[in-house]
Amino acid sequence: MLLFKVGYFLCVARNGFNWRCVGRSLRATCGVVLVRAPGVVLGCLYLSLMAPAAIAAEWELAGFAAAELRLFPNSTIDAAQNSETVSPAFTLQPELHVQSDSGSDRFVAIPFLKADQDDSRRSHGDLRELYWRRQGDAWALLVGLNRVFWGVAEARHVIDIINQTDQVESPFAEDKLGQGMLNLQYFAAVGTFDAYLLTGFRDRTFPDDDARLRGLLPIDADNPVFEASSRRRHVDWALRWSTAIADWDIGLSHFRGTGREPRLPTSLRADGTAQFVPHYDIIDQTGLDLQFTHDAWIWKLEGFSRRGQGRRFIALAGGFEYTLFNLAGQGYDLGLLAEYLYDDRDAVAPPTRFDDDIFFGFRLALNDAAGTEIKGGAILDRHSHAASFSIEAGWRLAERWRLNIEGLAFHRIPARDLLYGLRRDDYLQLQLSRFF
Amino acid sequence: MKKANPALFSTRRIAPPWAKMIMAAFLLFAGGHAANDALAGPAGKDAAGKGLAIAIEADRRDHGFKDYAADMTMTLRSSNGSESHRRLSIKVLEGRDDGDKSLIVFSRPRDISGTALLTFAHKKGNDDQWIYLPALKRVKRISSTNRSGAFVGSEFAYEDLIRPEVERYTYLWLRDEAVDGQPAHAVERTPAYQNSGYRRQIVWYDQAEFRVLRIEFFDRNNALLKRFTASDYQKYLGKYWRPALMIMINLQNDKSTNLSWKNYEFKNGYNNAYFNKNRIKNLR
Numbered sequence: 001m002l003l004f005k006v007g008y009f010l011c012v013a014r015n016g017f018n019w020r021c022v023g024r025s026l027r028a029t030c031g032v033v034l035v036r037a038p039g040v041v042l043g044c045l046y047l048s049l050m051a052p053a054a055i056a057a058e059w060e061l062a063g064f065a066a067a068e069l070r071l072f073p074n075s076t077i078d079a080a081q082n083s084e085t086v087s088p089a090f091t092l093q094p095e096l097h098v099q100s101d102s103g104s105d106r107f108v109a110i111p112f113l114k115a116d117q118d119d120s121r122r123s124h125g126d127l128r129e130l131y132w133r134r135q136g137d138a139w140a141l142l143v144g145l146n147r148v149f150w151g152v153a154e155a156r157h158v159i160d161i162i163n164q165t166d167q168v169e170s171p172f173a174e175d176k177l178g179q180g181m182l183n184l185q186y187f188a189a190v191g192t193f194d195a196y197l198l199t200g201f202r203d204r205t206f207p208d209d210d211a212r213l214r215g216l217l218p219i220d221a222d223n224p225v226f227e228a229s230s231r232r233r234h235v236d237w238a239l240r241w242s243t244a245i246a247d248w249d250i251g252l253s254h255f256r257g258t259g260r261e262p263r264l265p266t267s268l269r270a271d272g273t274a275q276f277v278p279h280y281d282i283i284d285q286t287g288l289d290l291q292f293t294h295d296a297w298i299w300k301l302e303g304f305s306r307r308g309q310g311r312r313f314i315a316l317a318g319g320f321e322y323t324l325f326n327l328a329g330q331g332y333d334l335g336l337l338a339e340y341l342y343d344d345r346d347a348v349a350p351p352t353r354f355d356d357d358i359f360f361g362f363r364l365a366l367n368d369a370a371g372t373e374i375k376g377g378a379i380l381d382r383h384s385h386a387a388s389f390s391i392e393a394g395w396r397l398a399e400r401w402r403l404n405i406e407g408l409a410f411h412r413i414p415a416r417d418l419l420y421g422l423r424r425d426d427y428l429q430l431q432l433s434r435f436f
Numbered sequence: 437m438k439k440a441n442p443a444l445f446s447t448r449r450i451a452p453p454w455a456k457m458i459m460a461a462f463l464l465f466a467g468g469h470a471a472n473d474a475l476a477g478p479a480g481k482d483a484a485g486k487g488l489a490i491a492i493e494a495d496r497r498d499h500g501f502k503d504y505a506a507d508m509t510m511t512l513r514s515s516n517g518s519e520s521h522r523r524l525s526i527k528v529l530e531g532r533d534d535g536d537k538s539l540i541v542f543s544r545p546r547d548i549s550g551t552a553l554l555t556f557a558h559k560k561g562n563d564d565q566w567i568y569l570p571a572l573k574r575v576k577r578i579s580s581t582n583r584s585g586a587f588v589g590s591e592f593a594y595e596d597l598i599r600p601e602v603e604r605y606t607y608l609w610l611r612d613e614a615v616d617g618q619p620a621h622a623v624e625r626t627p628a629y630q631n632s633g634y635r636r637q638i639v640w641y642d643q644a645e646f647r648v649l650r651i652e653f654f655d656r657n658n659a660l661l662k663r664f665t666a667s668d669y670q671k672y673l674g675k676y677w678r679p680a681l682m683i684m685i686n687l688q689n690d691k692s693t694n695l696s697w698k699n700y701e702f703k704n705g706y707n708n709a710y711f712n713k714n715r716i717k718n719l720r
Contacts, residue, residue: 097720106718174572187709187712192712242714244564244713293577294562295581296579296581297579323582325581326582333582369589371589399544435546
């Protein structure tokens with residue numbers, strides 16, 4: 001009986017979700033993904049038809065709703081962009097977690113909805129996660145949509161490639177779109193092996209033509225060009241091995257398929273104005289991540305070698321984090337971070353701002369009842385001398401309420417720098433979340 | 437890092453202390469039978485030797501539990517009486533040659549629900565520790581060197597909860613006296629490790645079972661700082677005593693923290709493979 005309830009809930013969740021997606025933005029890609037990710041369908045089928053009766057032992061409905069205000073103090077670079085200085089948005093992210101009695105089977109659903117008053121493309125929906133996972137003694141199988149993070153660096157997530165970036169959510173590339181996958185995991189004495197089949201390519205999200213944080217030119221996100229003839233149906237794969245030995249954490253990975261980072265050549269619109277058109281190429285990317293943790297020091301290095309976008313190139317991020325614990329006897333912990341970012345891609349490849357940059361940052365945790373945390377950083381380009389500054393802070397206002405503040409500022413951005421198109425999009429964002 | 441989810445700035449210190457809580461729960465507050473004999477020497481004659489013997493006996497009585505799981509609710513009370521809560525589950529695998537492995541998953545407050553902390557305690561040197569941040573889907577190894585700072589607003593410091601290896605202190609038996617009607621040994625112990633926030637502590641073990649009933653912590657200026665009490669002990673597997681309630685009161689700032697334990701389960705058959713940094717993403 002419970003099985004039917006699971007199936008029923010799924011359908012309602014899915015249909016309701018699609019309906020809402022359609023409501024505000026037809027372009028919402030969740031529908032596409034559902035159709036294109038056979039894994040999800042398989043997972044649902046499994047749950048509703050084949051799963052043992054032990055399913056649905058533990059249910060948990062959680063998630064959050066958040067109201068958000070973005071303040072843009074500067075005028076836009078392009079008169080065609082919205083000049084509002086205050087931009088409200090709303091986020092809803094419920095989460096359903098179901099776990100079988102034995103703990104061997106899990107089902108997770110995390111839909112995501114965003115409504116933004118001033119950026120119609122930022123009003124979007126996604127299925128961040130919708131998967132079934134079975135854990136065996138030495139292995140695990142996951143089918144469905146999921147998010148997977150790889151890497152150790154803070155300033156730039158160099159090797160992280162399984163999921164597409166949800167660029168409209170935030171310009172920091174921290175938010176990712178759910179990716180359809182079949183993931184087999186094997187736990188061996190020498191480490192953990194992961195094999196991924198990745199189905200249903202997700203286009204990177206971009207701000208609307210008239211939106212903030214758009215960049216120099218509008219982006220024709222609806223008409224991307226794919227190197228793969230099967231376009232979004234191209235099946236990508238990836239392998240990863242990771243382990244921890246003494247003070248070291250080590251990971252090796254390889255990805256083959258349609259790269260998540262598009263090239264952005266320009267083209268002319270019918271009205272004669274220029275735009276960027278995303279081009280997605282087939283790439284091979286081999287990645288390495290290393291972390292050495294000793295006493296209050298953490299040393300990090302991650303990098304990749306990529307083929308398929310111009311000549312083969314490498315990218316690296318490496319540095320340290322040193323923590324001053326119990327600052328002034330107050331229980332505060334202050335982490336000091338520095339990283340060097342390097343990338344030797346040529347002009348054919350997707351543009352990056354991290355070609356030769358230095359990052360300095362800090363992380364302050366007050367260890368108080370409110371869980372107050374503040375993080376800040378600066379990224380300086382050694383060539384163009386462009387600088388960007390970011391700050392993030394958050395604390396609990398009450399048991400279910402949390403306030404987060406996020407700020408981004410640009411300084412001295414020369415015309416040749418990639419950030420030139422963002423130079424007037426400094427913002428301060430307040431987000432009030434209620435968890436349920 | 438992002439948005440509504442707060443776990444973003446990896447709370448590098450939420451973690452260590454709670455991981456240790458497990459060990460504390462065990463090793464500090466364990467008991468068994470059989471040992472007053474060894475300690476029967478004339479009181480006061482060899483106070484250091486007797487203090488050490490008591491600590492060794494308390495430690496010995498908790499060996500062999502293999503593994504256990506429990507749920508814990510933490511209540512933080514400020515000096516004006518306002519409360520906040522944390523809830524978590526804990527799984528522990530007893531170490532054979534090295535320290536224990538433990539896994540903590542937070543469920544409250546909701547904004548950190550799903551945050552997991554994996555600890556490999558070592559008898560020598562720093563522990564290995566990984567934290568999983570659900571908002572970022574990211575597992576990070578974190579530094580575990582800190583000992584003396586209060587964490588997440590509670591009145592427990594990392595070192596209060598760390599596994600009380602016998603060798604970490606020097607001991608001095610003070611006297612035998614009753615604690616809430618129970619005959620107890622009062623033993624003074626002085627941290628022998630670096631970075632302790634305390635000059636000394638006085639521990640009261642009950643004479644019957646060698647369970648820790650009370651600890652008083654003295655700060656570096658030798659002023660009484662905190663008083664810890666453990667109560668509502670229950671015996672599991674006929675041998676291992678666990679308190680259902682722990683209270684830490686800060687006598688200098690009037691704050692307090694209660695730890696309420698339930699659902700203890702022993703012999704769950706955990707093995708090393710279970711305590712794997714690549715497994716802690718799917719535990720919520």
